Amino acid sequence: EEVVNRIAAGEIVQRPSNALKELIENSLDAKATNIVITVKAGGLKYLQIQDNGTGIRSEDLEIVCERFTTSKLREYEDLKEICTYGFRGEALASISHIAHLTILTKTAAAKCAYKASYENGKLKAPMKPCAGNNGTQITVEDLFYNVIARKKSLRSPTEEYTHIIEVVGGYAIHNSHVGFTLKKFGENTDLKTPVNSSVIENVRIIYGNAIARELMEIELQEPTLKLCLRGCITNVNYSHKKGTMLLFINHRLVDSLSIKKAVDSIYSTYLPKNSHAFVYLSLELDPRNVDVNVHPTKHEVQFLYEEQIIEKIKSCIESKLLSCNS
Numbered sequence: 642e643e644v645v646n647r648i649a650a651g652e653i654v655q656r657p658s659n660a661l662k663e664l665i666e667n668s669l670d671a672k673a674t675n676i677v678i679t680v681k682a683g684g685l686k687y688l689q690i691q692d693n694g695t696g697i698r699s700e701d702l703e704i705v706c707e708r709f710t711t712s713k714l715r716e717y718e719d720l721k722e723i724c725t726y727g728f729r730g731e732a733l734a735s736i737s738h739i740a741h742l743t744i745l746t747k748t749a750a751a752k753c754a755y756k757a758s759y760e761n762g763k764l765k766a767p768m769k770p771c772a773g774n775n776g777t778q779i780t781v782e783d784l785f786y787n788v789i790a791r792k793k794s795l796r797s798p799t800e801e802y803t804h805i806i807e808v809v810g811g812y813a814i815h816n817s818h819v820g821f822t823l824k825k826f827g828e829n830t831d832l833k834t835p836v837n838s839s840v841i842e843n844v845r846i847i848y849g850n851a852i853a854r855e856l857m858e859i860e861l862q863e864p865t866l867k868l869c870l871r872g873c874i875t876n877v878n879y880s881h882k883k884g885t886m887l888l889f890i891n892h893r894l895v896d897s898l899s900i901k902k903a904v905d906s907i908y909s910t911y912l913p914k915n916s917h918a919f920v921y922l923s924l925e926l927d928p929r930n931v932d933v934n935v936h937p938t939k940h941e942v943q944f945l946y947e948e949q950i951i952e953k954i955k956s957c958i959e960s961k962l963l964s965c966n967s
């Protein structure tokens with residue numbers, strides 16, 4: 642059974658940035674306003690996230706890494722209404738099957754912090770009281786130590802670190818009220834956004850002034866489709882090789898090939914060939930129309946009324962580009 646769990650976990654978490662995304666979402670769910678991430682070897686050796694959120698009660702620490710343990714849905718019906726990031730209490734469980742996981746946490750009500758280490762979903766030893774700030778610090782060490790195939794396929798810490806920067810940068814832009822810090826262990830900070838910043842300011846910090854000063858805001862409400870769109874786009878070519886597309890659906894960083902294609906097709910009409918833009922889109926959809934049961938391995942998200950919604954997004958971006966080019 643352990644082997645099966647491990648294989649499943651290795652499918653859910655395919656690279657360090659997948660684990661980090663889940664951990665960031667947990668910190669945001671816990672209402673953190675400051676998140677500090679420390680990484681060794683692209684997260685393969687060491688990945689730590691420290692937040693100042695609600696913390697985990699000591700009585701919950703014992704079970705927090707068991708599968709389907711979640712404080713976020715009380716009844717099955719909630720699945721339809723779910724508005725937090727967490728979906729099925731699988732993230733910590735999965736990570737504990739394929740890495741050495743340690744949690745240090747303190748709630749505001751507790752007299753002291755507690756530290757606990759996990760293996761295969763269970764506490765490795767009794768948890769220990771210790772000193773610590775309010776909030777939660779989660780340390781993931783030796784990711785994939787027991788998943789040889791996965792370990793072999795991820796040979797480049799540099800590439801993994803690039804994915805980590807993308808994830809942290811994306812969440813920092815989308816959650817500009819939260820301060821994010823990213824650094825390599827023992828080195829200087831690579832990325833730092835202040836608490837209560839703005840989208841534009843964070844784009845400046847992360848992607849540079851050349852892009853930030855070209856940003857145009859877009860906004861669209863479409864009640865009949867239960868669609869709400871916010872975002873920032875540029876209409877200029879910039880030197881990034883690939884262009885940037887940050888897509889959030891209901892506050893979760895996701896991929897959607899169909900949205901990406903649609904956006905690319907507009908830009909290829911309005912911009913010179915091979916030019917690329919910065920596009921940040923935040924879509925809020927009726928959670929009932931988004932496939933919440935999508936398995937975490939499917940990084941592609943699915944939603945209802947896709948064609949109509951994509952048409953709306955296209956015309957919104959198109960009219961913005963037209964208005965600024967005329």
Ligand code: ADP
Nearest residue numbers: 667668671711712727728729730731732733777
């Ligand atoms: P889910 O997010 O789907 O509930 P996870 O496995 O990601 O499942 O987390 C399990 C539970 O652990 C959460 O429901 C939450 O109660 C607790 N938890 C995890 N990370 C944090 C954190 N950073 N701060 C407070 N509680 C946390």
Ligand code: MG
Nearest residue numbers: 663667727732
């Ligand atoms: Mg979670």
